[in-house]
Amino acid sequence: MLTADIIVVGAGPAGCSAAWDLTANGLRVLLLDRAEFPRKKTCAGGLTVKAVRALRYSIAPVIQRTVCDLSVSCRMRNQKRFKGIHPICHMIERSAFDYFCLKKTVAAGARFSVVKRIDQIVESDRRVSVITDRGVIRARFLIGADGAHSRVRRLTGRFDGYRAGFAVEGIVDCSPSMDLSMGFDFSRVSGGYGWIFPKKNHINVGLYSLKADVKIDRQDLVDYVVQRIGRPVPTRITGFPLGMGGWRYRPGRGRVLLVGDAAGLVDPLLGEGLYHAIISGQKAAAAIADAMGTGKDACKTYANGLVPIQRDLLFAHAASAAFYKLPKIGYLLLVSPPARIALMGGFSKGMPLLDIFRHGYRFWFGMPLPANGKQNCF
Ligand SMILES: Cc1cc2nc3c(=O)[nH]c(=O)nc-3n(C[C@H](O)[C@H](O)[C@H](O)COP(=O)(O)OP(=O)(O)OC[C@H]3O[C@@H](n4cnc5c(N)ncnc54)[C@H](O)[C@@H]3O)c2cc1C
Secondary structure (H helix, E strand, C coil), rough: EEECCCECCCCCCHHHHHHHEEEEECCCCEEEEEECCCCCCCCEEEEEEHHHHHHHCCHHCCCEEEEEEEEECCCCEEEEEEECCCEEEEEHHHHHHHHHHHHHHHHHHHHEEECEEEEEEEECCCCEEEEEEEEEEEEEEEEEEECCCCCCHHHHHHHEEEEEEEEEEEEEEECCEEEEEEEEEECCCCCCCEEEEECCCCEEEECCCCCCCCCCCCHHHHHHHHHHCCCCCCCCEEEEEEEEEEECCCCCCCEEEEEEHHHCCCCCCCCCCHHHHEEEEEEEHHHHHHHHHHHHCCCHHHHHHHHHHHHHHHHHHHHHHHHHHHHHHHHHHHCCCHHHHHHHHHHCCCCCCHHHHHCCHHHHHHHCCCEEECCCHH
């Protein structure tokens, strides 16, 4: 029988971030994934400045392009380009990025193992047992970092308020002469947008909706690409859900914590999930390390750690409901000079959405940003 201090199921950004921090605290971590790495992950690979800052190590070797400009449109009309002087987003390819993070985590001391099936999770007062195709694995705590379809979430019955968005992506080859700003075409689909994310030798294109009942298929993506960049069929088209509703997630009691998409922590306004995956993994790790050192309740500590993330998600939830209900008005506000300056300034400073809303006016008036404190998380 295998044992560890902590089992982390899922070796994506949330799982690796948790495992890295736990290992740094001297704990024995077993990281499980059903896939051999490198593996394909459906994702546009836009890593915001705040996400890059949250990581514990440099990811310079896997950054394919850094973008400063943003182009936006509403229903494919009235396109505007926001010119920036500082980076607002770094472009990566998920298979390379995730493999890089896994190698860093294993180098830090975590063990990695492939399990094809998880059949059961049994919690007791002192430990948690995971019954897999490779036998029983026991640990003091379990972190469910296994993404939108989380098996850990389903087996443990945690988190009723989970819901899913959906996105389809593909790639188009690009030549250096093409216009390569990062683009969002809002309301190209109901409750979402089309995107154009330039990488080194290709463009990642896709369609996202926060509404699970909106059907987006291969043909929708082909039509979007032809209309947006006048190119033929994108290749490697795949779709995948995004975990949402995380502002309602309560870790409850026990020895199982959910992080990242498993906990529904994707921002519904923009579909950004990597930042919250990384920091929720780190917060779960801190809560468990604290519990193992002091005997405190890990779920309670984790719940407190999630508060700033959940405030941000709740704000994004309210903003997305208004923005996608009245897209023309929302878009006019978005492209107004004060909002544009606040957004570009906030993104380049690595500020979460709620902080941009609260303090973005400071960019417009040339005022300094408040120092780090309880009220904000940048
Ligand atoms: C099309 C698309 C585009 C996106 N673009 C962006 C973007 O540009 N920027 C951004 O910030 N976010 C984006 N997102 C969201 C982002 O991909 C997710 O929020 C992020 O991957 C969540 O990380 P995670 O570690 O929680 O889960 P994942 O990255 O999904 O990792 C979960 C891991 O768990 C493993 N796993 C799953 N089930 C099991 C099991 N039963 N047993 C063992 N292992 C298992 C998987 O193999 C995987 O390695 C996009 C999502 C989609 C679908």
